[in-house]
Amino acid sequence: MRLLLQGGQVWTAGERAPFRADVLVEDQRIAAIWRDSKGTAADAHTDAHTDTQTRDCTGCTLIPGLVDGHSHLSFAEPANFADHGNIPPEEHVLITMRHARIVLEAGFTSVLSAGAAKPRLDVVIRNAINAGHIPGPRMLAASPELTNTGNLGDERMMHIYRESVGMIVDGELEMLKTCRLLIREGVDTLKLNVSGNHTVKGSRQDQTIMTDIELGTAARTAHAHGKRLAVHTRAADSILLALKHQADILYHLEFADARSLDALEQQKERIFVAPAFGLLHNTIFEAEAWGITRAKAEAAGMMQQFEGVLAVYPELKRRGVRVLVGGDYGFPWTPHGTNARDLEHFVKFFGYSPVEALTAATKTGAAAMLLAGQTGEIREGFLADIVAVEGDPTKDVRLLQDKKKLKMVMKDGRIHVPAA
Numbered sequence: 001m002r003l004l005l006q007g008g009q010v011w012t013a014g015e016r017a018p019f020r021a022d023v024l025v026e027d028q029r030i031a032a033i034w035r036d037s038k039g040t041a042a043d044a045h046t047d048a049h050t051d052t053q054t055r056d057c058t059g060c061t062l063i064p065g066l067v068d069g070h071s072h073l074s075f076a077e078p079a080n081f082a083d084h085g086n087i088p089p090e091e092h093v094l095i096t097m098r099h100a101r102i103v104l105e106a107g108f109t110s111v112l113s114a115g116a117a118k119p120r121l122d123v124v125i126r127n128a129i130n131a132g133h134i135p136g137p138r139m140l141a142a143s144p145e146l147t148n149t150g151n152l153g154d155e156r157m158m159h160i161y162r163e164s165v166g167m168i169v170d171g172e173l174e175m176l177k178t179c180r181l182l183i184r185e186g187v188d189t190l191k192l193n194v195s196g197n198h199t200v201k202g203s204r205q206d207q208t209i210m211t212d213i214e215l216g217t218a219a220r221t222a223h224a225h226g227k228r229l230a231v232h233t234r235a236a237d238s239i240l241l242a243l244k245h246q247a248d249i250l251y252h253l254e255f256a257d258a259r260s261l262d263a264l265e266q267q268k269e270r271i272f273v274a275p276a277f278g279l280l281h282n283t284i285f286e287a288e289a290w291g292i293t294r295a296k297a298e299a300a301g302m303m304q305q306f307e308g309v310l311a312v313y314p315e316l317k318r319r320g321v322r323v324l325v326g327g328d329y330g331f332p333w334t335p336h337g338t339n340a341r342d343l344e345h346f347v348k349f350f351g352y353s354p355v356e357a358l359t360a361a362t363k364t365g366a367a368a369m370l371l372a373g374q375t376g377e378i379r380e381g382f383l384a385d386i387v388a389v390e391g392d393p394t395k396d397v398r399l400l401q402d403k404k405k406l407k408m409v410m411k412d413g414r415i416h417v418p419a420a
């Protein structure tokens, strides 16, 4: 199958500015990019190959498919984690499958999962997507959030057993067995809650709850199997501990101090980080309808997180640490499919230019997915993950939030938007 995307401009993610070009897609790959303002090369091609289909992209910018670096496709938009435990696995698979389609149709052709709500949810959805059985983004499947008794993800009470999005693991042996079990079941990434959280009474956001031996055991087990470790690290000590054990992807980092910033910079060739800012932003400013007033958010310590992010991420950018777009979407006030809002946040709050935010959401994201050289850029030979946006998102990234302006979402050369 040959499809010619004609008449648009192209932003490759390898160059700063978009340029006028026609793009030829052959099967699942980008076969040719003709930088030709008059389109004569493309015309010559279609004259020679009458079986080539064409698609008019006039007025659009073609950009690489977007990558969400902190995704929870199985988060079912509930108000709390215990609600996830109440969803039976069968329904939960269908919910996750639906989210996979919604996120793909929002222009995200790859997602790096930062935690599944049940052990095999990400794995089965990833496998079904890869097999072509259901629509969805390329996906690296995560474990549930591995946590400790009393830490983020433990919703039990003394008299009530409750499931949540966590698996509770205490001590070296439990960690070892749980990590090996999850790797056996097919996860790509082990997710660990190293710091506490503002939502947990006894395990605060600025405390490091997981022990050196637990984290080290998880890291050694993940790496022994060629898997990766992603960590929920808010506290400065948690960041240092995670880096000591070669964690691959670090989330949040709001309370990074001078020492942990230096440590992050030292490992910048190896690691990826993400603020997961969308959830924080909306919980403070847009969750009143769900009973989270500004006063409640402030009392929980969320303004400290907010101020932390605003100080830490421009600094990480300055130091050249690779920051991923991805905002913890999947809560009622951060619904799936609104993921592109994070790009606006990068521009508004972290000092990114629109092109830098787009690069974080494409080329950098693809590297974090271990797909550098295969996707994340519009280049000959790359997988055809292409989004056509009406207007120029290199000038205004907010265009990506408007579904009416997403004129085409293509993954692997197959068009998902508009629906066939």
Ligand SMILES: [Zn+2]
Pocket (backbone or CB within 6 Å): 070, 072, 114, 115, 276, 328
């Ligand atoms: Zn998350």
